[in-house]
Amino acid sequence: MRQSNIGWLFLAPATLILFVVGFVPFIYILYVGFFDWNTNAVDPTLRWAGLQNYRSLVFDTTFLNSLARTLVFAFFVVVSELLLGYVLARALMADRLWGRQFFRTIHTLPIVVAPIAVGATWRLLCVPGFGIVPYYLKLWFGIDYNISTNAYHAFSTAIIMDLWHWTPFVTLSLMAGLTALPKEPLEQAQIDGGNKLQIFWYVIVPMLKPVLLTTVFIRLMDALRSVDEIWMLTKGGPAEATRFIGLHIWINVFPKTDYGYGAAMSLLTLYVTIVLSWLLFVAMTGRKGGAQ
Amino acid sequence: MNSFVKAVGVGFISLGLWSSTALAQDSWWKTAAQPYQGATIRGISESTPASKYVEQVLGPKFTEETGIKVEFEATSWDQMYDKAIKDMEANTGIYDFVYIEQDIVYTYLARDFLVDITKSLADNTKIASPDFKPETFTTFLNYFKDPKSGNVMGVPMEAFIKPYLYRKDLFDDPAIQKAYKDSTGADLKPATTHEEYTQIAKFFTEYGADKELWGTTVQASSSHPAAFYEFFESVAPTFGVYNWGIDGTTFAATEVNGGQMNSAAAKKALNYWVDLLKYAPPESTSSTWDEVAGTFAAGRAAQGLVYGENAAWIATDSSKSTVVGKVGVALPPVEAGVMEAAESGKGYIGYYDGGAFGIPHSSKNKDASLLFLQYIGQASVQTDWALAGSRIVMNSTYDDPKIVEQDKKMNGYYTLMREDGKLFAGAPPFPFHSQVLQVVAPFIYKAIVGEIKPDDALDQAATAAEAELVKLGYRK
Known part of the structure; x- marks a missing residue:
C-alpha cells in the first residue's frame, strides 16, 4: 500500500503538468467550440452557438478540401517513408557497405534541423526564378517547374521535403527494431526453405509490428499536423493547393480570430485523427472491436 | 584691437550658449x-x-x-x-x-x-x-x-508612397527608344495609362528575352496577402475602385448591394493586373513586397510598383542594387478621370x-x-x-540638405512624395481588416494561378466578404 502511494507521488508532477497543459486546454477548446467568438466582431464576447460551428463545418468545402488534402499528404508521406526507411535501414545495416558509420551520421542530420529551417531552405531551393531546382529541371529536362503556380509541383515538393526531413527517423526506428530481432526465427525460416520475400512478410514483419506501429503512429500524427515547414515552403499555396488542415486551422484562429469555429475545427480534426489511428491499429494488429 | 576683443567676447558668449544648451538637452533626457x-x-x-x-x-x-x-x-x-x-x-x-x-x-x-x-x-x-x-x-x-x-x-x-519605378537608363536609351517607336508607333516614356503600361511591359519582355529582363514586376504571391494588398490598395484605386470595393457605411461588397468589389471597374482592374504576369519574371507569383524590390534591384524588370521604403537603397546602395543611378520615379498609371478624382479629394491613385x-x-x-x-x-x-x-x-x-541631395539620386522620389503624396491614401478605416483579407485573398490567389477567371474571383470574393461581414455583425 505504502509502495503504491510512493508510486503515485512520483507520478504526481508529470500528471499535474499533463493535466495543466493537456487536459485543461482540451476542455477549454471543447467549451469554446460551442460559441461564436471573434474578438474583431461588433460583439466580441462569447455568444452561445450550440452545435452551429460543427454543422457549418460539415458544409464548409474549404475545410473539407483541406482535410482531404491532408489525408492524401499523410498517406503518401507515411507509406513512402516506411518503404524508404526500411530499404535504408537494411542498407545501413549491411556489413558490405563501406563507410557505414559515416553514412549513418550524414543520413541522420535532417532530423536535427528545425522544421522552419527545413521549409526555408527548401523554399530557397525551389523558388521560381532563382532556385536551383527549377533551374536544373528546365536545363536538363525542359520542365517548367513552378511551386507558386502549379498545384502538383507544390504538393509533390511538400511530400519530398517531408520525406527528406523525416525518413531518417523511420530508418533509425526500424534499424533499432531490426537489430533487436532474434536470429533464430530467421534461421529457422531459411532452413525451412523460405525465400527472401516470404521471410520478410511472414517472419520479419510480424516481429517488427510493435516498432512499425509506433513509427507509423508518430509519423501519421506529425503529418496530419504539418504547419511550419509548409508555411515556409508554400504558405499553403498556390491558392489553396497545400493548405493542410493545421495551416487552415491556424489561419482561422489567429489572423482571422475566429476562435469558436477554429476550436470546432480542431476538435473535429482530433476526432478524425483518433478514428484513423484506431482503424490503423486494428488493421495492423488484427484486433476487432473492444476484444482483447 | 577693439574689434578683436569684441570678436573674442562674442565667441565666448556663443560657446557658453551652445554648451549650456547642449548640457540642458543632455540633462533633460x-x-x-x-x-x-x-x-x-x-x-x-x-x-x-x-x-x-x-x-x-x-x-x-x-x-x-x-x-x-x-x-x-x-x-x-x-x-x-x-x-x-x-x-x-x-x-x-x-x-x-x-x-x-x-x-x-x-x-x-x-x-x-x-x-x-x-x-x-x-x-x-x-x-x-x-x-x-x-x-x-x-x-x-x-x-x-x-x-x-x-x-x-x-x-x-x-x-x-508606392510609386511607379522605371529603368531610366533603358527608357532614355536612344536605340531602345527607336526600337519601341518602330514596334509600337509611340514614344517611350513612363506610362500614364494602363494600356501604355501593358504595351511597355510587353515590349521590354520581348526586348529582354535573352537578357534576364522582363517588362514589369507584379507583387502576385499566390499564397501571401501581399497579392491582396497590391491589387486592392495599389491597382484597383487606379481604376477608381476605392476602399477594397467595400461601402464604408453599409459594408456592402457586391455591386448588387451597393459595393464595388465585383464592379465592372474592379473586374477590369483584376484582368489587367493578372494579364501583366505574362510580362513579369517567374518569381512574381511568389513575390511579396520584399521580392518585388529585390527583382527591381537585380535589374530583372523595366518598371513596377515598388514600395517607397525600398526606393532609397534601390537607387543609391550599390552593395545591394545593380540599378544605382538608373531609377526613374513617376506616378502610377491611371484610368481616365481617376487623377482628377484624386486631385479633388474624391479618390486616390495608390497606397500611402x-x-x-x-x-x-x-x-x-x-x-x-x-x-x-x-x-x-x-x-x-x-x-x-x-x-x-x-x-x-x-x-x-x-528641406534638409542631405535629403535634398539624396532626392536627386532618387530621381525626385521625395519631391514626388511631398508634392503628390496627397494623391495617395492609407488603408480604409476598417476594424475587420484581417478578417476580410483572409476571406477574400484566396480568390485573388486562384485568379493568379488561373484556377478561376478574374471576373469569377471577384464575384465570389465579394459574396464571401459580405457573408463574413454579416457574421461579424457589421453588415445587417
Missing part, C-alpha cells in the same frame, strides 16, 4: 529617465530599412543617453502581427512598444489595445519632452489619432503606407516607453533615419 534607470523596454516591428535603423542606431543611442535598455525585435510581417496581437490580447506585457501599420491601426483602436500618448504626457509632464512636437509631423500622423478625441495613439516611424510605434496597455514600462517614442519623434533624428530608410514623417525633413 537623463533627468527625465532617472526613475527608470536600468529598465529594459522591448519592442517589436516588421523588419524594414527604417526599423533596422531603430534597432541598430536609435535604440543604442537612447540607451546611451538615458540608461534605459532597448531590446528590439525586427521580424517578418506575419510574425510581427502574430506576436504583437497575441501579447496584447493575452495582456502578457512582453512588448512595451509595438509597430502599428497604418492599415491595422483601426483594429487596434477598436480593440482598445493602445495607450493614449497625448493624455499620458499631459498627465505626467515630467516625462513630456519639449522636443516632441506632434504638430511638426506630416498629416500622416492623423492616421494614428483617436478619431473621437484627436489624441495621438502612435508616433509615426515610417511613411512612404507606413507605420508608427504605439504602447500597448499591457506594457509594464509605459513611462520608459513614452520617453523612447518621444526620443524617436524628435526632429533632430529624422534626417539620418530618412537617409537610411527612405521614410519621411516630418515636414522639416524634406
Whole structure:
C-alpha cells in the first residue's frame, strides 16, 4: 500500500503538468467550440452557438478540401517513408557497405534541423526564378517547374521535403527494431526453405509490428499536423493547393480570430485523427472491436 | 584691437550658449529617465530599412543617453502581427512598444489595445519632452489619432508612397527608344495609362528575352496577402475602385448591394493586373513586397510598383542594387478621370503606407516607453533615419540638405512624395481588416494561378466578404 502511494507521488508532477497543459486546454477548446467568438466582431464576447460551428463545418468545402488534402499528404508521406526507411535501414545495416558509420551520421542530420529551417531552405531551393531546382529541371529536362503556380509541383515538393526531413527517423526506428530481432526465427525460416520475400512478410514483419506501429503512429500524427515547414515552403499555396488542415486551422484562429469555429475545427480534426489511428491499429494488429 | 576683443567676447558668449544648451538637452533626457534607470523596454516591428535603423542606431543611442535598455525585435510581417496581437490580447506585457501599420491601426483602436500618448504626457509632464512636437509631423500622423478625441495613439516611424519605378537608363536609351517607336508607333516614356503600361511591359519582355529582363514586376504571391494588398490598395484605386470595393457605411461588397468589389471597374482592374504576369519574371507569383524590390534591384524588370521604403537603397546602395543611378520615379498609371478624382479629394491613385510605434496597455514600462517614442519623434533624428530608410514623417525633413541631395539620386522620389503624396491614401478605416483579407485573398490567389477567371474571383470574393461581414455583425 505504502509502495503504491510512493508510486503515485512520483507520478504526481508529470500528471499535474499533463493535466495543466493537456487536459485543461482540451476542455477549454471543447467549451469554446460551442460559441461564436471573434474578438474583431461588433460583439466580441462569447455568444452561445450550440452545435452551429460543427454543422457549418460539415458544409464548409474549404475545410473539407483541406482535410482531404491532408489525408492524401499523410498517406503518401507515411507509406513512402516506411518503404524508404526500411530499404535504408537494411542498407545501413549491411556489413558490405563501406563507410557505414559515416553514412549513418550524414543520413541522420535532417532530423536535427528545425522544421522552419527545413521549409526555408527548401523554399530557397525551389523558388521560381532563382532556385536551383527549377533551374536544373528546365536545363536538363525542359520542365517548367513552378511551386507558386502549379498545384502538383507544390504538393509533390511538400511530400519530398517531408520525406527528406523525416525518413531518417523511420530508418533509425526500424534499424533499432531490426537489430533487436532474434536470429533464430530467421534461421529457422531459411532452413525451412523460405525465400527472401516470404521471410520478410511472414517472419520479419510480424516481429517488427510493435516498432512499425509506433513509427507509423508518430509519423501519421506529425503529418496530419504539418504547419511550419509548409508555411515556409508554400504558405499553403498556390491558392489553396497545400493548405493542410493545421495551416487552415491556424489561419482561422489567429489572423482571422475566429476562435469558436477554429476550436470546432480542431476538435473535429482530433476526432478524425483518433478514428484513423484506431482503424490503423486494428488493421495492423488484427484486433476487432473492444476484444482483447 | 577693439574689434578683436569684441570678436573674442562674442565667441565666448556663443560657446557658453551652445554648451549650456547642449548640457540642458543632455540633462533633460537623463533627468527625465532617472526613475527608470536600468529598465529594459522591448519592442517589436516588421523588419524594414527604417526599423533596422531603430534597432541598430536609435535604440543604442537612447540607451546611451538615458540608461534605459532597448531590446528590439525586427521580424517578418506575419510574425510581427502574430506576436504583437497575441501579447496584447493575452495582456502578457512582453512588448512595451509595438509597430502599428497604418492599415491595422483601426483594429487596434477598436480593440482598445493602445495607450493614449497625448493624455499620458499631459498627465505626467515630467516625462513630456519639449522636443516632441506632434504638430511638426506630416498629416500622416492623423492616421494614428483617436478619431473621437484627436489624441495621438502612435508616433509615426515610417511613411512612404508606392510609386511607379522605371529603368531610366533603358527608357532614355536612344536605340531602345527607336526600337519601341518602330514596334509600337509611340514614344517611350513612363506610362500614364494602363494600356501604355501593358504595351511597355510587353515590349521590354520581348526586348529582354535573352537578357534576364522582363517588362514589369507584379507583387502576385499566390499564397501571401501581399497579392491582396497590391491589387486592392495599389491597382484597383487606379481604376477608381476605392476602399477594397467595400461601402464604408453599409459594408456592402457586391455591386448588387451597393459595393464595388465585383464592379465592372474592379473586374477590369483584376484582368489587367493578372494579364501583366505574362510580362513579369517567374518569381512574381511568389513575390511579396520584399521580392518585388529585390527583382527591381537585380535589374530583372523595366518598371513596377515598388514600395517607397525600398526606393532609397534601390537607387543609391550599390552593395545591394545593380540599378544605382538608373531609377526613374513617376506616378502610377491611371484610368481616365481617376487623377482628377484624386486631385479633388474624391479618390486616390495608390497606397500611402507606413507605420508608427504605439504602447500597448499591457506594457509594464509605459513611462520608459513614452520617453523612447518621444526620443524617436524628435526632429533632430529624422534626417539620418530618412537617409537610411527612405521614410519621411516630418515636414522639416524634406528641406534638409542631405535629403535634398539624396532626392536627386532618387530621381525626385521625395519631391514626388511631398508634392503628390496627397494623391495617395492609407488603408480604409476598417476594424475587420484581417478578417476580410483572409476571406477574400484566396480568390485573388486562384485568379493568379488561373484556377478561376478574374471576373469569377471577384464575384465570389465579394459574396464571401459580405457573408463574413454579416457574421461579424457589421453588415445587417
